[in-house]
Amino acid sequence: MNKLLIGVVGALAIGLGAAPATAADLAPRPYTKAPPMIAAIYDWSGFYVGANGGWGSSRSCWDLTAPVAGGCHDATGGTIGGQxxxxxxxNNLVFGLEAQGNWADLNGRNVSIDFSRFTNHSRLDAFGLFTGQIGYSWDATLLYVKGGAAVTSNRYRSVDNVSGLQAADSVNDTRWGGVVGVGLEYGFAPNWSLGFEYDHIFMGNSSHTFINNGVIGAPGTTFGTDNIRQDVDLVTARINYRWGGPAIARY
Incomplete structure (x- = not known):
């Protein structure tokens, strides 16, 4: 009996010595580094279409071919259009091509220097810009310069200050020139951007003959021929929607 009891106690002791290790006895798990965060990089590539609006000033200087000084004036007003x-x-360089068309209401006048009886009136009705761009981007911010061709639609007329009537038939003029500009644009959403732009348009000189309408001289005769120089300054706000390449990700 004593031998049996001693055997049972010995078996229990052996069993307890071979018990499995507890959680405290296990080796710690190796540390795994978290994956790096992904930074979104704005991509300006793709087609875009948008609208713009702002203010413009058209500087016009009139000189009769005699020569006789007609003087200069600024035709100012608003403009709205699209691009x-x-x-x-x-990388960080952005290249582009753009066509822009705008309606405008830029009006101005001045009393002729050498013929004070008459007032010269100018109006710019519309313009178009066809430009190339090169810019530098900081993620969603783009600074660019542009340059190319420009076309303006104008109307000129001379008013008799005595009668208050138009002294000659008005002249409609469509002329071509050049444009340079600078802009700053910000992508506030993957496909949307908002920007501001300044443009200077060089129109040069253009000669126009005015025909009497009967107020002063005989109808159909020459009232006068003027060389008219024109430059235009524009400040516009722009919004664009782009499609083609959304924001990309880079590690």
Whole structure:
């Protein structure tokens, strides 16, 4: 009996010595580094279409071919229009092509210097810009310069200050010139951007012959021929929607 009891106690002691290790006895798990965060990089590549609006000033100087000084004036007013273009991005450099068309209401006048009886009136009704762009981007911010061709639609007339009537038939003029500009644009959403732009349009000189309408001289005769110089300054706000390449991710 004693031998049996001693055997049972010995077996229990052996069993307890071979018990499995507890959680405290296990080796700690190796540390795994979290994956790096992904930073979104704005991509300016793709086609875009948008709208713009702002203010403009058309500087017009009239001189009769005699020569006789007619003087200068600024035709100012508002403008609204749209643009369409394409950009492609290489690292931080952004290149683009754009066509822009605007309606305008830029009006101005001055009393003729050498013929004070008459007032020269100018109006710019519309303009178009066809430009190339090169810019530098900081993620969603783009600073660019542009340059190319410009076309303006104008109307000129001379008013008799005595009668208050138009002294000659008005002249409609569509002329081509050049444009340079600078802009700053910010992408506030993957496909939307808001920007501000300044443009200077060089129109040069253009000669126009005015025909009497009967107020002063005989109808159909020459009232006068003027060389009219024109430059235009524009400040506009722009909003664009782009499609083609959304914001990309880079590690």
């Amino acid at each position: 369409i273009g394409y950009r492609w991005q290489s």
